Each structure stands twice: as structure tokens, then as C-alpha cells.
Amino acid sequence: MTEVKLSDVDLNLLYIYLVLIEEKNVTKAASRLKVSQPAVSRSLSRLREVFDDPLFVRNSHGLSTTARTDQLAPQLKEMMEALETLIQPSEFIPEQSTRRFVLSTTDFGSLTVLPKLLEAFRAQAPHAVLEVKSWDESTVSDMGNAEIDLAVAVLSKEPPAGVKGMRLKSDTMVCLARKGNPHITNGILTLEGYLAAPHVQVVLGRRHQYAVDRALTKLGHKREVAVTLPNFVPAAAVVRNSDLLLTVPKLFAQDFAEISPNLEVYDLPFEAKSFDYSMIWHDRYQHDEAHKWFRKIIYEVFEEYKHLYDD
Structure with a gap:
């Protein structure tokens, strides 16, 4: 018997079979x-050639199967059902999913965004797992390795090819200080007080100068950075127990001040550029139904923040 390759067989023949x-x-x-x-x-004749067997024999009612067909029938039915499933649109049912979703963000994102995200995530997909990984500037270039589903961060430059991005919300920088900080005058943070105070700076990745310092440089001023830390939460904790100031995103400052009654939020005494939070993901997930659901939840969390904080 001559060997038959699958590439030589019209799959429609198998369905007819x-x-x-x-x-x-x-x-x-x-x-x-x-x-x-x-x-x-004609199709039956071709099938007989492919399988080198009559497959069916005629009887008074139509056709009866040969032993070869009886042997092949269960496998053929299972295979055709699998092919039908293969070509159907993928469906994601959150309440039944056990998928692990990996989110990359800063500790600021974990403090501010994660509680609301987790509430919606657990309500809709109680058996799925949410894993949070730390973010830095190099993470965006690593999104092609399939270890991260999605990141929420502030981008300093356009994402590379193959990485999608969506703007979520604009924010501004403000200052956190403890109540009674001697550099605050009558409840107002002046430029003189800001420049006189020592500062805590959160350093993310390899960035050496921040927007607030560039704004001060244009005005001919420079602040004193006394402490640098890699995360927002410990930096805010330092400010809570010292006379240092911390310049942070307004979204973080307001949320952290809510759980720290001895902290106050102050507008900066000079103009600094606003910035955007972005949601980014690799192109491979663009049409994935589960990923679309995950993106929708995060988008809705930021829509809620817009309602709460936007003027």
C-alpha cells in the first residue's frame, strides 16, 4: 500500500466520510x-482510494460499514469534533477561569490601583489568579517574553514595536508633608519652603533627572535631595516621621494621605508638567478574549478614578 500524506488529502473528504x-x-x-x-x-470513490478499502457495502436499505470503517469511525468522529472546536471563536468565561494574569506596576500602582482592581477581578473571576510583579523602565522591553500580561505605568518614551499602549488618566505632581512640618507656612507650601526643605526622591529604573527638577532648573533653582528610595510607600513612610518632603503623583498622595492622618497634600509652588498613566501589553495578546476582559477591568478602575479626582 502506498503511503498517503495528510497534505494530499482534502479534509472535506473526511467530513463527507x-x-x-x-x-x-x-x-x-x-x-x-x-x-x-x-x-x-465521487467522494466515496476517492475515500476508497485513500484508505484502500471499500469502507461501505450496499444493502437493501443503503449502505453498511466494513470492518475498516467500524475501526475508524470513533477516531474520525473525535478528530472532526476537535477540528470544529479548533476553528470556533475563543470564548472566555470569567467565572469558570483558573487562568493566571500577571500585572506589572510600581508599588504606587499596588497601593492605589490594586485594591479596586482586585475587588472587580475577584467578583468576576473568583477562581483566577492575579500576580503582581514590580515595574521599572526596562520592563517594557521585556514584554515579549510572555511573562507579563499587562503593565500599568508612566512611560517616558514611546513603547517599542510590538507593544500596544492605551492612555488611562492624566495626573500631576504634588507634595506630601507631615502635619507640623516647619517648611509649611500657614498651611501653604511656598517656593522658599520647598527649596529650603530636604527631600525624599523615589528613583525608578535608570532615570537620573525628574520632571520636577527640570522645572526647577528652568526657574534657576535646585532642591536638596537627602534620601533616595526605590519605592513610593517606604518613601511616604519616611516623610510621615520626618521633616522631609516627597513629591509624588497626586493619585498616590491622596490615597496614602487617607491612611496616614498625619500627612497633608500640597500643590507644588511652581508649574510642573502633567503626565499620563498608560496600560501596555504585547501585540500577541491583542485579540485574546481573556486579555480583553483583563484590560477592560483595569480601564474601568481608572474611569472610576477620573470620576473621583478629575476636576
Whole structure:
């Protein structure tokens, strides 16, 4: 028997074979397939060539199967059902999912965004897992390795090719200081007080100068950075127990001040550029139904923040 390669077989023949097995009648098979009876007969002839077996024999009612067809029928049915599933649109059912979703963000994102995100995540997908990984400037270039589903961060430059981005919300920088800080005058943070105070600076990645320092440089001023830390939460904790000032995003400052009654939020005494929070993900996830659901939840969390904080 000559070896037959799958590439040489029209897969439509296998579907016709399955219908013939189920109908055991060429006329009924043709009606179900919406083709002519001679077309089904020609397909049966080709199937006999492929399998080197009669496959069916005629009887008074139509067709009866050969031993070879009886052997192949269960495998053929299982295979055709699998192919049907393969070509169907993917469906994501949150309440049944056990998928692990990996979010990359800063500790600021974990403090500010994560509680609201987790509430919606757990309510809709109680069996899924949310894993949070730390973010730095190099993370965006690593998004192609499939270890991160999505990141929420402030981008200093356009994401590389293959990485999608969506603006979520604009924010501004403000200053955190403890109540009674001697550099605050009558409840107002002046430029003189800001420059006289020692500062805590959160250093993310390899960035050496921040927007607030560039703004001060344009005005001919420079602040004193006394402490640098890699995360927002410990930096805010330092300010809570010292006379240092911390310049941070307004979204973080307001949320942290809510859980730290001895901290106050002050507008900066000079103009600094606003910035955007972005949601970024790799192109491979663009049409993934589960990923679309995850992106929608994060987008809705920031829509809620817009309602709460935007003027």
C-alpha cells in the first residue's frame, strides 16, 4: 500500500466520510451536505482510494460499514469534533477561569490601583489568579517574553514595536508633608519652603533627572535631595516621621494621605508638567478574549478614578 500524506488529502473528504457513516445512505448524505448524489459518490470513490478499502457495502436499505470503517469511525468522529472546536471563536468565561494574569506596576500602582482592581477581578473571576510583579523602565522591553500580561505605568518614551499602549488618566505632581512640618507656612507650601526643605526622591529604573527638577532648573533653582528610595510607600513612610518632603503623583498622595492622618497634600509652588498613566501589553495578546476582559477591568478602575479626582 502506498503511503498517503495528510497534505494530499482534502479534509472535506473526511467530513463527507463521517456523514456517510452517520447516514449510511448516499442520497441522505447528499441532501445533508447540500450537494448532488453523484458528487457524494465521487467522494466515496476517492475515500476508497485513500484508505484502500471499500469502507461501505450496499444493502437493501443503503449502505453498511466494513470492518475498516467500524475501526475508524470513533477516531474520525473525535478528530472532526476537535477540528470544529479548533476553528470556533475563543470564548472566555470569567467565572469558570483558573487562568493566571500577571500585572506589572510600581508599588504606587499596588497601593492605589490594586485594591479596586482586585475587588472587580475577584467578583468576576473568583477562581483566577492575579500576580503582581514590580515595574521599572526596562520592563517594557521585556514584554515579549510572555511573562507579563499587562503593565500599568508612566512611560517616558514611546513603547517599542510590538507593544500596544492605551492612555488611562492624566495626573500631576504634588507634595506630601507631615502635619507640623516647619517648611509649611500657614498651611501653604511656598517656593522658599520647598527649596529650603530636604527631600525624599523615589528613583525608578535608570532615570537620573525628574520632571520636577527640570522645572526647577528652568526657574534657576535646585532642591536638596537627602534620601533616595526605590519605592513610593517606604518613601511616604519616611516623610510621615520626618521633616522631609516627597513629591509624588497626586493619585498616590491622596490615597496614602487617607491612611496616614498625619500627612497633608500640597500643590507644588511652581508649574510642573502633567503626565499620563498608560496600560501596555504585547501585540500577541491583542485579540485574546481573556486579555480583553483583563484590560477592560483595569480601564474601568481608572474611569472610576477620573470620576473621583478629575476636576
